[in-house]
Structures are given as structure tokens and as C-alpha cells.
Amino acid sequence: MDRPMKGTDGYSSDTSLGPKKGRITFWVIVVIILLLLAGCGAVALYVWNGLRPAPEGEAKRVEIERGMTAFQVADMLEQQGIIRNSFLFKYYLRYKDEGNKFQAGIYELHPGMTNDEIVAKLNAGETVKPETIRFTVPEGYSILQMAEKLDKEKLADKEEFLRLVDDPKLPADSSVLQSIPKDGKLRYRLEGYLFPETYEFPKDSTLNDMIVRMVSELERKLNELPEGWKEKMAARGLNFHQLMTVASLVEREVVVDEERALVAGVIYNRLAKGMLLQIDATVQYALGEQKERLLYKDLEIDDPYNTYKYEGLPPGPIASPSLASIEAALYPAKSDYLFYVTKKDGSGEHLFARTFEEHERNIEESNRTAKRNGGGEGAQ
Numbered sequence: 001m002d003r004p005m006k007g008t009d010g011y012s013s014d015t016s017l018g019p020k021k022g023r024i025t026f027w028v029i030v031v032i033i034l035l036l037l038a039g040c041g042a043v044a045l046y047v048w049n050g051l052r053p054a055p056e057g058e059a060k061r062v063e064i065e066r067g068m069t070a071f072q073v074a075d076m077l078e079q080q081g082i083i084r085n086s087f088l089f090k091y092y093l094r095y096k097d098e099g100n101k102f103q104a105g106i107y108e109l110h111p112g113m114t115n116d117e118i119v120a121k122l123n124a125g126e127t128v129k130p131e132t133i134r135f136t137v138p139e140g141y142s143i144l145q146m147a148e149k150l151d152k153e154k155l156a157d158k159e160e161f162l163r164l165v166d167d168p169k170l171p172a173d174s175s176v177l178q179s180i181p182k183d184g185k186l187r188y189r190l191e192g193y194l195f196p197e198t199y200e201f202p203k204d205s206t207l208n209d210m211i212v213r214m215v216s217e218l219e220r221k222l223n224e225l226p227e228g229w230k231e232k233m234a235a236r237g238l239n240f241h242q243l244m245t246v247a248s249l250v251e252r253e254v255v256v257d258e259e260r261a262l263v264a265g266v267i268y269n270r271l272a273k274g275m276l277l278q279i280d281a282t283v284q285y286a287l288g289e290q291k292e293r294l295l296y297k298d299l300e301i302d303d304p305y306n307t308y309k310y311e312g313l314p315p316g317p318i319a320s321p322s323l324a325s326i327e328a329a330l331y332p333a334k335s336d337y338l339f340y341v342t343k344k345d346g347s348g349e350h351l352f353a354r355t356f357e358e359h360e361r362n363i364e365e366s367n368r369t370a371k372r373n374g375g376g377e378g379a380q
Contacts, residue, residue, distance in 0.1 A: 057111035070099025131203040143188040165190040179241040185315035192317025247329040248317035252281035255348030260328035277307035285318040
């Protein structure tokens, strides 16, 4: 029987185990590679799933407060269901070098948005506009008319509005209110000082906010007047309250813009001569209602605003004047006119006169026009 050969070291040189060991090593390597691939796949799947858009859903409002970090934003977005995984989103932001430009505010985001869409919106500051209320104060409206309009539109309580416009503490720091007298003759303290304009306020605004804003708008509009207007006012011997009173009379008497300065001139001419102003609009204000036609008995109402009965200007404005009427009160047209009467032809224009006799002829002409157009005569 043959025996295995011995090597030079005296041991057997049998190599029959070599291939078996090689196969084991091979499979170990294969298993390790598979495990690594499986691990990488699991990580990749985790990352892919965590960064893909969340399931589609209804839009949500989220607020990014001033001073929040990008990581805090990420946590909030996950809590709101806008993103799937805040941990991965944080690293996504770091990889993209994003998050340092996020702007504070309230955003409308919805599940299903991509990460890039979310980042772009937060960077651009595309915040949700707050809900607002919008209303218009027409030129020539009185405080009472404003209160009734706001109450009708369910934007304010009429009585509360009327109470606040008489509050001496509101607004406290406005320079335009310094000349308002405190003699108690005013119907409403802020009459004439709430500028006629279309306003838009946040829905949660208080009546105080709205009133302060309207006074501030008057202050802002005054900056549009020609330079030196205060000196012009002082040279005419007026304080700001008196100027606004004249402007309100012009506003209520004039329809045609070109006549504002003419009517202002008539007012100043009559004041200079000590004549009663006899302005119908002041009687209507005293009555507290807008009558289409005044009766002779209406002209007898005992009220300081009745310029048919009391000399000089009324105690204060009777309405909110436009900037055009304020400018007309500052820069009246020079003329000798002392009278005017409305043309009753529907044009809204006036006939002006220097003497009472001429004025009477104008009244007759106006009434003839009214009869031709199917109208009647007024209180004159």
C-alpha cells in the first residue's frame, strides 16, 4: 500500500482542504457584501422616504416666529404634517445651505409640497395676508353719517363710535387736534378730522385703531399741500380748527371742483363784512338730517351751527372735507362775490352775485330753470 509522501519537514503535504476553505471565505465575503448592500439600501430607502413629499392634504397655516432657527422650523413642519421627517429635513437644509433666509410670518403650506417648494416659499416671505375689513368714508360725510354707515355694514356699533369720537384722550399725540376748542359747543369733538378715504384694516382692529388711523390719514394728506400753507393760514388769521371748519363748509356746498375756491372766497368776503354766512348745510347739520329742501321754519332753529341765526363760523367743521376743499380754504379765489345760489338745472353749479339785487335775479333765474325741468322752489 502506498503511503503519503512526506515532505522535507517530515509532515504530509496533503492539500485536499484548500478548495473548501476558499469557498467558505468566498461566501463570507458575499454575505458581508450583501449585508452592506442591504444596509445601504435600507438607509437609502429611509432617506428617500423621509425626504419625499408628505401625503396630499388640506392647507394649513403655520407661523414662523421671529428668531426661530431653521431646525425649529423643521420640527414645527413635521408636527404640522407638512414634511415627513424633520431630522432628514434639517440635513437637507444643511446640504443645500438653506434656512438662514427664512422670513417670519404666517404661511399657508400644505402636505404634498416638495422640500424645494417649501424652502422657496419661506425664503420669499410669501406670507398669508391677514383678514381685513374694508370701508369707505365718502367726502363730505359727517361723524353721524359715518357712524350709521359703519353700523349698517356691521363694522362698528354706532353708539360706541359716537362715544369714542368725543373721547378727549383719543388720539393723544396728534398735532392736528391741538386747536380743537374745549368750550363744549362742538357736536362731536373729531368732526372734520376723520379724513374721507377708503380704508383697509386687520380684521381684529378695534374702533380706537380705526379712529386713530383716520386722523393719521389727515396728517399724512396735509403733507401734500403746498409749502408754506401754515404761514398762509396764519396770515389769514385762522387757526387749524377754523381752517377745517371753512373747508367743511366748502365741501358740503360745492359739487363742481372749479367752484371750491370761489365759494371759499364768498365765505371770507361775508366774514370780513360781518354778514351772516347763511349756509344751508349748517342748518342741515344743526337739524341732524339731510333734507333735500329746507323750510323757512328750519332756518329759525336755535343752534350755534345755524349760520342763518349766528354770526361768524360755526363752532367747528360740519363734515370731513377733502384735500381739495382744504386747499380751497387756504387759497380762495379773489372776487367781490357775496352771494351764490345753486342752479336748479341738475349741473350742481352756482350763480354768483356781488349785490343782493343781483342775487335775487339769480334766484329767479334758478327757479325758472327748475320749473322748466319739473322742479320747485326752495326756502329762498
